[in-house]
Amino acid sequence: MNALGGGIGPAGVAGLSGIVRVPVALSVLAALPLAGLVLSLTPRPTGDRRPEPDATRGSPR
DSSP, rough: HHHHHHHHHHHHHHHHHSSSSSSHHHHHHHHHHHHHHHHHHSSOOOOOOOOOTOOOOOOOO
C-alpha cells in the first residue's frame, strides 16, 4: 500500500501534465488531500437519533 500510494502522485502529475501545465497539475494534486481534510472535518447529520420517550418500538403484537 505504501508503494502504491507513493506512485499515485507522480502518475497523476504525469497524466495531467499532458493536458495542463505542470504547476497546475501539481496544484490539483495538492488540492485533493486538502479537500479530503476539509470533508473529514465537516459535520454530517447522523442516523443516531433517539426516539421520543413515548414512541413505541417496532410493531405492536
